[in-house]
Amino acid sequence: MNMSRPDVLVIGGAVIGSAAAHFLCEMARPPQVLVLERDPTYTGCATTRSLASIRHQFSTPLNVAISMFGTAFIREAAQRLEVPGTPAVDLVFREAGYLFLASAAGREQLEANHAVQRACGADVALLDPEALRQRFPWLHVDDLAAGSLGLRGEGWIDAHALMHGLRRRAAWRGARWQHAEAVSLEREGSRVVAVRLADGTRLSPGLVILAAGTRAAALAATAGIDLPVRARRRCVFRFRSPERAPGCPLVIDPSGVYVRPEGDGYLCGVAPGEHEDPDVAPDDFEVDHALWEERLWPVLAQRVPGFEAARVGSSWAGHYDVNVLDHNAIVGLHPDVDNLLFANGYSGHGVQQAPAVGRALAEWVEHGGWRTLDFRPLGWSRVLRGEPLREVNVV
Ligand SMILES: Cc1cc2nc3c(=O)[nH]c(=O)nc-3n(C[C@H](O)[C@H](O)[C@H](O)COP(=O)(O)OP(=O)(O)OC[C@H]3O[C@@H](n4cnc5c(N)ncnc54)[C@H](O)[C@@H]3O)c2cc1C
Structure with a gap:
């Protein structure tokens, strides 16, 4: 892989970034995927500090469907995340409701x-x-x-086992992880032309997936985009x-x-x-x-x-x-930038949403649109219109 020009650069390598890398690498013709992670110990990220619980009890139909796929994925994790010669993934699913x-x-x-x-x-x-x-x-x-x-x-499950299982399988299928912090997105018109790292390196990926959790808004701002995630x-x-x-x-x-x-x-x-x-x-x-x-x-x-x-x-x-607008994720392209996919703002339910979001992002990369689940309700349009898709079942 040309590390300075990967096809897809994922910023943030916790559960969402790892899920994106995993599904991208399961494609028939996988793109070159480079994942940047500023903290390889993962101590401060939400994934590590989560309660790692999964529910189908949401008020938004798409959230219900997303979590139902999450459960299916959890049940099949040992097969889906198999890496020959290594111990099977055990997510320790406790199905107590x-x-x-x-x-x-x-x-x-x-x-x-x-x-x-x-x-x-x-x-x-x-x-x-x-x-x-x-x-x-x-x-x-x-x-x-x-x-x-x-x-x-x-x-509930073991969130770390999910994250590491996704990461291990993605790495086995060719994704690369780099210990590095992205500090800015350099934009020319409707494209991110480069991602600058803390050590001054510039990467020029074909596509960027922003999976930087609570730090995503600061990065989006460097590309002139106001991401309402706090x-x-x-x-x-x-x-x-x-x-x-x-x-x-x-x-x-x-x-x-x-x-x-x-x-x-x-x-x-x-x-x-x-x-x-x-x-x-x-x-x-x-x-x-x-x-x-x-x-x-x-x-x-x-x-x-x-x-x-x-x-x-x-x-x-x-x-x-x-996501201070409506407590729902923001997934997909902003209309002003053609090669920056957002995957942010899970508002407390990102671990369970990781499998469906990862799959959706990979389908978007492959087909240029949503496939198995229609993610449009979670896209930028409602944010830009100021019309919340409010999730009332927030825990
Ligand atoms: C107390 C608590 C309980 C929760 N309980 C649940 C629950 O029961 N069920 C559930 O589904 N969800 C739960 N969540 C929410 C869930 O943990 C998050 O929504 C989910 O982990 C988000 O994953 P992520 O990968 O987007 O973000 P994170 O896990 O925060 O990861 C972001 C990653 O990006 C990296 N990064 C950030 N900026 C950069 C940069 N500039 N360059 C390179 N890397 C960067 C970070 O180091 C980090 O590893 C809970 C969260 C908390 C805090």
């Missing part, structure tokens, strides 16, 4: 989402409080109006409890607090309201320790009385790559 809980105020929205999900073929069930009590006797249901439970295909901090806490909560899915309380099992304990966090969700620097990983005491534990102890005796352990902060 998501359980969205609604009070009377949220019931209508829950039912509307449910109708969308069922129409898309998702295996989800609406449960009334009595059915919830019978299925999850450890759950306090008296203040609830309904719950929506994913019966199949939802749960880093927003999310804190995750581990806790232990004598309550075993048998069959516990990923539970989302009406307050936005979520909890799911992990190992011999639990992970929890909360989706903040828009007004309490400032932009942060992509290297600001400070944990808001007060969250546990003030927001999480009171809700958890009320929702699962056995969690009254919870003991908080470690915690971490990571960044959602939030």
Whole structure:
């Protein structure tokens, strides 16, 4: 491969960049793919700090379809990501479902989402409080109006195993990874003619795929494009409890607090309201320790009385790559630039979307348009028109 003139240059080599490289390299006549990654330890990226959960319970049909392919890919990962002579990929899929809980105020929205999900073929069930009590006797249901439970295909995986499996297979099929940071996109008219690296090197790829997570907006700005994706901090806490909560899915309380099992304990966090969700620097990983005491534990102890005796352990902060327009990804070309594909703004659901986005990008490269799934609803048009495709089921 001519490293300074690859056919496709992917900026960012975490789960989205690796998925793009993987699907590109599975093409009958794969292009030369070079992936730039500024941090080969992957310590700060969202993929590493994610909860790596997958659900079909979205309010946007395309998001449901994207995650349904995500589940299919997860199930087939050992075959799809096989590299002869190396151990099989194990994504450790724990198919325990998501359980969205609604009070009377949220019931209508829950039912509307449910109708969308069922129409898309998702295996989800609406449960009334009595059915919830019978299925999850450890759950306090008296203040609830309904719950929506994913019966199949939802749960959580090992995000690192997915990323490394995609990367390993792509590398085996010919993709190259380079430890380097892209600092600017040099644009002439409707084309990116070069990508400048931190060490001063200039690369001249045929096509650029921008998969740089929370740092994508800064790069897009160097090409004169305002990408509305911002880093927003999310804190995750581990806790232990004598309550075993048998069959516990990923539970989302009406307050936005979520909890799911992990190992011999639990992970929890909360989706903040828009007004309490400032932009942060992509290297600001400070944990808001007060969250546990003030927001999480009171809700958890009320929702699962056995969690009254919870003991908080470690915690971490990571960044959602939030599309501030509508909490949905922005995938595809900007109308002003012909050779720059965006793959950004997953707003907290990028791990599960990686397989479908990777496939879509590769299909676009091969055919010049979307194929298996029509990604137009997630394209730039609605951003430029200022018409949000709002995803209401944000966790
Ligand atoms: C706390 C938390 C929980 C989450 N839970 C879930 C979940 O349950 N399910 C789910 O689906 N998603 C979840 N997400 C979201 C998910 O992690 C992200 O949407 C997804 O990882 C985005 O992948 P990415 O590859 O686009 O970005 P990232 O993982 O952030 O990777 C971007 C990569 O680009 C590299 N890079 C950046 N700039 C440059 C540059 N200029 N040059 C070269 N390389 C560059 C970075 O080093 C990084 O490796 C969660 C996120 C967080 C923070």
